[in-house]
Amino acid sequence: MILSRGSQNVQTLEIGRQFLTENKLSIMAVLKKSAGIGTDLDAVAQSIDELADSYMVLMSITGFIDVSSAP
Numbered sequence: 001m002i003l004s005r006g007s008q009n010v011q012t013l014e015i016g017r018q019f020l021t022e023n024k025l026s027i028m029a030v031l032k033k034s035a036g037i038g039t040d041l042d043a044v045a046q047s048i049d050e051l052a053d054s055y056m057v058l059m060s061i062t063g064f065i066d067v068s069s070a071p
Contacts, residue, residue: 016062020055027055 020027034052059065 013062016058017064020059020062020064030055 030048030051033048
């Protein structure tokens with residue numbers, strides 16, 4: 001939805017940021033597993049990497065890192 005509506009759609013970006021905020025712990029777990037931190041799960045490694053890539057794209061498009069680290 002965010003990619004199809006474009007980065008200029010403020011309402012869509014806010015919805016994306018809200019999703020990321022509400023799911024921050026789950027996203028951190030996926031990113032840690034993708035980085036190789038924690039248990040070794042070779043069977044799901046490709047799925048974890050794809051999911052981590054998708055989260056990173058979503059964070060980049062919404063400016064989540066910039067917004068969440070602002071005072």
